[in-house]
Amino acid sequence: MSALxxxxxxxxxxxxxxxxxxxxxxxxQGGVTALLGANGAGKTTTLRALSAMIRREGVIEFxxxxxxxxxxEDVARLGVAHVPDGRGTFTDLTVEENLKLGAYIRxxxxxxxxxxxxxxxxxxxxxxxxxQQAGTLSGGEQQMLxxxxxxxxxxxxxxxxxxxxxxxxxxxxxIFRILRQINQSEGVSILIVxxxxxxxxxxxxxxxxxxxxxxxxxxxxxxxxxxDSVRRAYLGY
Amino acid sequence: xxxxxxxxxxxxxxASAPFWMSGYHLYQGAQVLIYAIALxxxxxxxxxxxxxSLGHGAFFAIGGYGASIxxxxxGLPYYVAIPLASAVCFVAGxxxxxxALRFGGLYLALATxxxxxxxxxxxxxxRLDFLTGGSEGLHVPKPGPLLxxxxxxxxxxxxxxxxxxxxxxAIAANLLRGRVGRALVAIRDHPIAAESMGVxxxxxxxxxxxxxxxxxxxxxxxxxxxxxxxxxxxxxxALSLAFLVGIVxxxxxxxxxxxxxxxxxxxxxxxxxxxxxxFGENAKALPGAVYGVMMIAMMAVAPMxxxxxxxxxxxxxRKA
Amino acid sequence: xxxxxxQLSSGLALGGVYAITALALVMIFQATQLVxxxxxxxxxxxxxxxxxxxxxxxNYWPAFAFTVALSFxxxxxxxxxxxxxxxxAPILASVIVFIGLGFxxxxxxGFFFGYTVQSFDTPFxxxxxxxxxxxxxxxxxxxxxxxxxxxxxxxxxxxTPLGLAxxxxxxNPASARLVGVRVGWMLALxxxxxxxxxxxxGMMAAPIVYLDPNMMGGILLYAFAGAVLGxxxxxxGAVLGxxxxxxxxxxxxxxxxxxxxxLSVALIIIVGVLVAKPSGLFGRRIVARV
Numbered sequence: 001m002s003a004l005x006x007x008x009x010x011x012x013x014x015x016x017x018x019x020x021x022x023x024x025x026x027x028x029q030g031g032v033t034a035l036l037g038a039n040g041a042g043k044t045t046t047l048r049a050l051s052a053m054i055r056r057e058g059v060i061e062f063x064x065x066x067x068x069x070x071x072x073e074d075v076a077r078l079g080v081a082h083v084p085d086g087r088g089t090f091t092d093l094t095v096e097e098n099l100k101l102g103a104y105i106r107x108x109x110x111x112x113x114x115x116x117x118x119x120x121x122x123x124x125x126x127x128x129x130x131x132q133q134a135g136t137l138s139g140g141e142q143q144m145l146x147x148x149x150x151x152x153x154x155x156x157x158x159x160x161x162x163x164x165x166x167x168x169x170x171x172x173x174x175i176f177r178i179l180r181q182i183n184q185s186e187g188v189s190i191l192i193v194x195x196x197x198x199x200x201x202x203x204x205x206x207x208x209x210x211x212x213x214x215x216x217x218x219x220x221x222x223x224x225x226x227x228d229s230v231r232r233a234y235l236g237y
Numbered sequence: 238x239x240x241x242x243x244x245x246x247x248x249x250x251x252a253s254a255p256f257w258m259s260g261y262h263l264y265q266g267a268q269v270l271i272y273a274i275a276l277x278x279x280x281x282x283x284x285x286x287x288x289x290s291l292g293h294g295a296f297f298a299i300g301g302y303g304a305s306i307x308x309x310x311x312g313l314p315y316y317v318a319i320p321l322a323s324a325v326c327f328v329a330g331x332x333x334x335x336x337a338l339r340f341g342g343l344y345l346a347l348a349t350x351x352x353x354x355x356x357x358x359x360x361x362x363x364r365l366d367f368l369t370g371g372s373e374g375l376h377v378p379k380p381g382p383l384l385x386x387x388x389x390x391x392x393x394x395x396x397x398x399x400x401x402x403x404x405x406x407a408i409a410a411n412l413l414r415g416r417v418g419r420a421l422v423a424i425r426d427h428p429i430a431a432e433s434m435g436v437x438x439x440x441x442x443x444x445x446x447x448x449x450x451x452x453x454x455x456x457x458x459x460x461x462x463x464x465x466x467x468x469x470x471x472x473x474x475a476l477s478l479a480f481l482v483g484i485v486x487x488x489x490x491x492x493x494x495x496x497x498x499x500x501x502x503x504x505x506x507x508x509x510x511x512x513x514x515x516f517g518e519n520a521k522a523l524p525g526a527v528y529g530v531m532m533i534a535m536m537a538v539a540p541m542x543x544x545x546x547x548x549x550x551x552x553x554x555r556k557a
Numbered sequence: 558x559x560x561x562x563x564q565l566s567s568g569l570a571l572g573g574v575y576a577i578t579a580l581a582l583v584m585i586f587q588a589t590q591l592v593x594x595x596x597x598x599x600x601x602x603x604x605x606x607x608x609x610x611x612x613x614x615x616n617y618w619p620a621f622a623f624t625v626a627l628s629f630x631x632x633x634x635x636x637x638x639x640x641x642x643x644x645x646a647p648i649l650a651s652v653i654v655f656i657g658l659g660f661x662x663x664x665x666x667g668f669f670f671g672y673t674v675q676s677f678d679t680p681f682x683x684x685x686x687x688x689x690x691x692x693x694x695x696x697x698x699x700x701x702x703x704x705x706x707x708x709x710x711x712x713x714x715x716x717t718p719l720g721l722a723x724x725x726x727x728x729n730p731a732s733a734r735l736v737g738v739r740v741g742w743m744l745a746l747x748x749x750x751x752x753x754x755x756x757x758x759g760m761m762a763a764p765i766v767y768l769d770p771n772m773m774g775g776i777l778l779y780a781f782a783g784a785v786l787g788x789x790x791x792x793x794g795a796v797l798g799x800x801x802x803x804x805x806x807x808x809x810x811x812x813x814x815x816x817x818x819x820l821s822v823a824l825i826i827i828v829g830v831l832v833a834k835p836s837g838l839f840g841r842r843i844v845a846r847v
Contacts (some may be wrong), residue, residue: 051735076737088732090725101725105737106719153736289649291594291656336832343592344831346652347781351824354778358818383784474774478656487652524665529660533639536650536657 004029004189010058014048019045032183032190034204036197041194041210044085047159048055051075051082077105081150085161087142091135095126098134098145102152119148122178147162160192197235201225209234251399255392264390267463270398271456272499274405276483278452283488286445287425292349294477295356296326296450300457301467305377306368315380319458323451325335330450334443353477360469374468377461392464482528485535487544562691564811568728570696572803573703578758579795581751586789588747591651595658597777600755602662603628604763605670608677617680625753632752636745649837666770677763699761706757782823785830788837
């Protein structure tokens with residue numbers, strides 16, 4: 001399998017402070033890569049750097065070409081959809097408006113319409129709440145909204161930042177079931193950041209463990225899962 | 238040390254002015270000192286404490302009108318009238334500072350802007366005509382010779398302004414050097430930290446507003462006797478904004494800077510007036526244009542003002 | 558009674574001007590948490606441009622359209638060139654820059670067009686469209702124009718993708734960028750719109766208050782009062798506030814305080830609202846769950 005996204009020596013900065021010290025990883029075409037690690041390891045920072053939300057250095061190749069995009073809006077236009085931590089809900093807008101924004105850069109109207117239907121197929125609850133102010137949705141619904149908004153960009157790569165955060169186990173299970181479906185039936189590649197390693201490794205084909213801004217272990221998800229010492233040392237279960 | 242020397246030279250220079258300057262120039266010198274006092278007050282509030290006032294012309298007006306009314310209607314001497322009027326300004330500023338606490342930042346700018354725009358109308362309010370002279374304004378007698386010395390009116394006014402300015406600068410410098418100054422700056426830069434370290438921000442901010450208004454009031458009172466006349470139009474938005482220009486040009490949070498600022502707002506309109514010879518009536522637009530461009534330019538290249546430029550220049554020279 | 562209705566309707570006419578000016582202020586506030594103190598001077602300058610065109614024999618509506626378009630472009634350029642560099646500066650610096658901008662426009666108007674008070678044409682002549690007994694043709698026209706502007710702005714934000722993107726950019730810029738919205742341009746567009754609305758406000762006000770470089774000072778103040786009264790983060794509250802201030806100011810001016818001190822009505826409204834209910838009458842409480 002070829003790499004959709006290949007990252008080498010990625011450094012990222014908050015102001016003058018270097019928060020990532022040269023990270024290497026890949027996302028395969030049609031694959032799911034999980035970034036694991038404790039709080040503050042640099043997982044969210046990695047996603048932000050990929051989306052050019054913060055200053056970054058290093059080589060990022062997307063679809064075999066160096067990613068030249070310098071701003072988040074340009075990264076989005078390459079087909080990279082980012083579900084940020086905190087879900088990025090436009091709380092004062094309606095659910096429908098949030099979804100429309102997901103498709104903001106697309107000009108293929110007919111296809112957008114079918115994508116709306118597809119998204120409602122995954123999350124029927126959103127269809128019922130179209131006119132509701134998005135800020136009034138429950139946490140789980142907001143996560144569904146965020147994923148739907150990202151899907152409406154028709155991305156080839158989906159960046160997910162802790163989709164399980166703060167949600168009830170049943171809701172998490174449902175969301176991960178749908179993420180698997182999105183990956184497998186639609187061929188959308190996924191880069192997922194999770195604290196809940198077990199959950200993420202279930203979904204992922206590759207996984208990397210980060211610690212204080214560096215990759216300490218990386219490889220096929222099954223191997224990481226099977227490696228007891230890695231599990232104990234870094235994933236804490 | 239160097240700065241103390243500079244201050245000393247400046248004082249000697251300023252004090253000697255009446256010996257080699259006369260008439261109109263001395264009058265302009267007094268105006269510069271008066272503006273410097275008002276700018277000092279505004280800078281205490283805006284530069285040091287971070288509270289934005291677009292309406293200090295109103296306190297200047299209260300000082301000017303207050304002193305004039307006390308002198309003209311009650312026959313008080315100016316050295317009683319001006320302190321009394323300034324005390325009224327302190328109270329007015331303190332009271333305005335109270336609601337200001339609740340809506341700091343931008344809202345304070347809005348409220349003081351409203352104050353500045355409304356002031357001329359309030360001063361011309363018909364039912365207060367018997368006190369204020371309405372839109373006609375009030376004529377104020379100029380003060381007699383200072384301390385009974387054989388001095389001209391201009392000399393007396395100038396030295397009076399200089400003495401008051403020196404005293405008020407000294408007070409401000411002392412205030413800022415100590416605990417109070419640190420508290421004011423801490424409230425500006427780290428409001429939450431200041432509170433948690435036990436600084437009563439509300440009290441400091443309202444008192445700072447009061448002191449700032451007091452300075453503006455003293456300046457207004459001196460202005461009234463220096464000009465010999467007060468009228469509503471001279472205390473409009475333009476005056477309040479000129480004060481803001483003054484502290485921006487001179488340097489926010491700079492004591493020495495207010496002197497540059499005062500020179501600037503006194504002489505730029507003056508020189509522009511002379512240019513009407515070449516450009517016709519429309520040259521009246523020039524001071525505004527210079528103010529506007531300077532304000533934006535200062536924010537872009539020298540947020541610390543002219544005084545800040547001098548300071549960094551001096552540091553560079555010392556290092557070299 | 559007729560007199561009262563007359564005061565009421567002329568209050569509504571200026572109220573419309575305050576309302577759209579307040580709307581323009583709120584648009585910028587929502588996107589940047591800043592109030593553009595130069596809004597009035599920019600509008601005044603636009604009005605002078607229209608006046609100059611009319612003096613040169615243009616017909617009213619072409620001059621109107623050209624002025625609005627030019628103001629829009631001017632607003633965009635000012636945002637990109639002058640306001641943008643201070644995006645991360647403290648509030649104090651931004652306000653100083655706005656005041657500086659105001660000085661510059663005031664000076665430009667004085668320099669190019671002089672300080673003489675000018676009368677300004679109205680396109681509305683003959684019989685008023687409604688309320689014939691109580692208002693002039695221009696007043697009825699100004700009210701209609703204000704309402705059309707409000708309807709257009711509402712429709713733009715509510716029904717167009719660009720309007721939606723602007724709202725998104727104002728509300729959650731980081732998230733808006735992630736879906737591909739060019740947030741920087743949205744801000745510039747907001748300034749363009751605000752400048753265009755300001756131009757219309759100026760052209761509607763000028764026949765009533767007459768044209769001179771300081772004509773917008775009072776209007777801006779009333780618009781501030783309207784925005785604060787309605788809630789400075791709520792466009793429709795600000796619009797309602799603007800109309801309310803127009804009527805209240807006119808009635809108090811005519812019957813209570815006298816026209817000479819009308820401006821202090823705005824001062825009292827601003828200070829009063831900020832003391833009693835800083836969020837304004839319709840300041841929103843956002844309902845959010847996590």
